[in-house]
Amino acid sequence: MTQTGQAAVERVFREEYGRLIASLVRRFGDIDIAEEAASEALVTALEKWPESGVPPNPGGWLTTTAGNRAIDRLRREKLRDKKHQAAFMDHDDTPHTPTGPVEDDRLRLLFTCCHPALASEARVALTLRLLGGLTVPEIAQAFLVPETTMGQRITRAKKKIAAAKVPYRVPEAADLPERLGGVLTVLFLVFNEGYLASGDGDPVRAELTGEAIRLARILHQLLPDEPEVTGLLAMLVLTEARREARVRNGQLVPLGEQDRAGWDHAFIAEGHDLVRECLAINRPGRYQMLAAINAVHTDAPSAADTDWSQVVALYDQLTRLDASPIVALNRAVAVAELDGPSVGLALVDRLPLEGYHAWHATRADLLRRLGRTVEAKEAYDAAMTATQNSAEIAYLGRKRGELV
Template sequence: MSDPLQLQLDTVFRNASRQVFASLARALRDLDLAEDAMQESFAAATIQWPHEGIPENPVAWLVTAGRRKAVDVIRRREKLKEISSEVAQRLHQVAQTNASRAATEIEDDRLRLIFTCCHPAIDLKVQVPLTLREVCGLTTEEIARAFLTTPATMAQRIVRGKAKIRDARIPFVIPSITELPERLDAVLTVIYLIFNEGYSASSGDSITRADLSGEAIRLCRLVLELLEDAEVMGLLALMLLHESRRETRQTDEGDIVLLEDQDRSRWDRSLIDEGRRLVERSLASRRFGFYTIQAAISAVHAEAPTAKATDWNQIVALYDILLRIESSAVIELNRAVAVAMWDGPAAGLQLIEVILDRGDLLDYSLAHAARGELLRRAGRHADAIEALETALSLTGQSTEQRFLAKKLQKLKSS
């Protein structure tokens, strides 16, 4: 295969593989079979596309090829002469789908798969990891890191979830309006985690993955069309406000640029304006919660012409509200940083020490990085170096490692 064609195929796989998987999962109602079929469809593309050219709609081509491959997979698994009536019926359904499925229907399949993975019949501890694995294609190791557990434990949860979908025959459909509320919290949690992985990647050479954050925003828009809920608005607003800063978060060389050092003239004002309108709508409903308050904090940052002009007092007050909604050591840490910006580094340091002394966030690199920065600002350079070295040892993100290493080098040479 020529290099340009290989690059195009790689791009299709990177951008559309989970969409292809979601469509196959809905058609086949078997996640493992859908994974096999997706891999085989891409293998077929590497053989056929160099001769036939890349189709006008690559995703539709791959989905159709995957369904055909699934029939072959099922036939290989089951001797055709001994095939059970259930498998025979599935073969018939897949064949019918191949003939009638329209490419335009593929668009919402990832949302259907999210609702399937977040079905009430599936253990709450399993829903989110299962969705991150099957819908977003995150590795078991990446998910385990996000949940602070071992890959082996996480793999067991994911296997249990897939088995539950298969054995309970959970439908691959978007639930009715009456069923949506009980599924909404899990779905929003999943979308939020997808965005976070895209906005601050847990590993790799870049701090961002635009494909994941863009998909999270798209999915949240679809959910808002289904249910005009205040927290759906809040989550969408939060993601849009963060996304508005994407282009300023790294230098051309890939180094991290802190919020206070970003070129605010390059922030995407259209995303900020849309996010602010959504925040206002959500707050006006008086039914807002966790996501809306976070979005309101982001809106305060977006409104400030400079970091120095930020209304840190208002941000601290919003964090106080957020902590009443959901007690979290990470939220406490963010509040401590805001307090430091308002009352000085000593005040923020005192709050961070309380968090770490009680045993929270000891393995969280950003907690030690924040402490190190406040120690530096307080003039305690030796303590700052120790804290930043701890942060460096805890992060697996290469851009964060470079950022911390440069900060340490500068501190040690001062």
Template sequence: MDTPIGADLEVELTRIHREEHAVVVASLVRRFGNIDIAEDAASEALVAALEHWPAEGIPPNPGGWLTTTATRKAIDRIRRESHRDTKHQQAVMIIDPTPPADPGVVDDDRLRLLFTCCHPALAPEARVALTLRLIGGLTVEEIAAAFLVADTTMAQRITRAKRKISDAHIPYRVPEPADLPVRLGAVLAVVYLVFNEGYLSSSGGAPIRDDLCAEAIRLARLLRALMPTEPEVTGLLALMLLTEARRPARLAGGELVTLGEQDRGRWDRALIAEGHALVRECLAVNRPGHYQLLAAINAVHTDAPTAADTDWHQVAALYDQLYAVSPSPIVALNRAVALAELDGPVVALAAVDRLELTTYHAWHATRADLLRRLGRSEEAAAAYGAAIAATDNPAERAYLGRRRGQLG
């Protein structure tokens, strides 16, 4: 192929690195049993690519080139430093003589690494950071910027997580079948957390982070390729696609636009079609789970040509199923929104007021809307104020402020 030069090469190299990073690192972790060695060798391979590819051209199989080069770098480093460093001496002892798998073939190296990153022994914030670093290929600076912390803070978080994996002897493997449902839940939760942080940022700055949404969807596609028969994986991908499909209509003038007010002509119909197909696939399996039910609810919403056409009976029934699977006050709050459309705001408000969610901004926002619909303007204004105080997202604050201002 023609060799890109300058900025074009940088863009192409960034794309290749992001797509192949997990393949290279996971392959080296399997072979050498050490995340630091794998990461360092992968970085050295990228530097080598920057040195060779401008003159020689990008190879037909860039992932294979990076893996082979990184493997050689790792072996050279281990041999060079094994006499000085116990860590490297241990790595020498466990070098797997089996050649690395063809990076073009989906194997379970990345799946092993993903489960390692999301091991329950690690703190939740460490799982997210480590997943984005090792599986997503994001730099420390990119991850720090995404979660609005200092680069040094994020670097320390990732370093501590890797040290915990080493000190606790966390195994680099997919869990046994009996443990898989529980462990898979942690992996899916991390991916969904990344998506939600992108879709409605919990902190100030940009209200929506396109890069985090895209990365979460990419990770879900990878997970589905590795575990195609797991319906909850399919359900999570469907959920994120159907949610992402609405994003073009979700902001207007820097303000959040609620589902009922969105211009549905701006929704991404290709993503909706893909999401609906995945939901139908889950229904055929008939093993309903948390993410599958959330995806089914989103399928009902995206199937309605207008907000008035929404089948709220079906939405409420799905929330009943979801509550049976995942009994949480958040699910109950969302069900109350559907209840308001079926039985009116009085019934819904009574259900909302029974929930212990006084620190949750969506609880206050839901109460505010129900109180507004009941004409209880002073109480609604106070609830809108509490919702505004409980969120830092600028688009959400703008929407809530406008609604409060319309109370009269």
């Protein structure tokens, strides 16, 4: 098989992964069976598709193949009667059980995995793995922890679900608010991984950003009076509006250099309307603040017209809700635009983010603007070492090469 053929199969599989896992978990009620069957379906696709071609309905093909592999496993293991009977079903044509308030398979699985029996970080990590199809290294990068730590966390979450017999039932309406925070975090991280992928594959993964937005829209319909849901959707569409302008000739294009004519103005209008919905409810939250910051950026006709004082003020409000170093880093970038690079650099240097590529990239840019060339080169080198995203590496390499 050529590398191109394998990459095409893997891309389709990645796009279909969340849908496939959700349908298998609903049908067989077991995470391990779902993941093993999905992996076996991928192996079969890698063997057959390069010769026969990608089928017209690759998602349906993968679902059927994975379902057959799961049935084969159930036959082999001869599980308890209920599952053993399921092993002899050639087709999953039984009526669906009532779905309750959440109709979408993937959103239902997302809420199910965000069960209170699991620790908060375990819920997020597990659902990123199952629904986002993210690898353990990608999830570890999102949490800024070692891969081994993240792998153990996901394994423990699966064992806890099995040991506690957490049911794969549809959450009742009363369960939704308690699980909402974890669901919003998952959608946010899935979107971020698609918007700037941490792996060495495609620099932007549109299937992940699109899936996060799709699920956020369903969630907004389900809970229209929850301002943080509205805020998350607003932030996602306002950020997605800039996606086509973010990579040019294989290089990342930072916000200040983007061609704003290439932004999706329908998304921007939708996002601004959603921000106004949040303002009308007047119960500020983290995602609403992030949406408002994006609204300021997308409202400016050019980078020079950005109201940086308003951006800093919004980050000040966000810091009171989320005092994380990542928020502080983004605030420092805005402060540098308002008060100068030396002020911004002083703020950045206080942050414990030496393992985070964006911290090094921010330092590199500020040092460059201050004329501290030797230090800027070192920071660019550290930033390129800390990321695997090809578009980001290309951009950082170009900026470093411009230093004399």
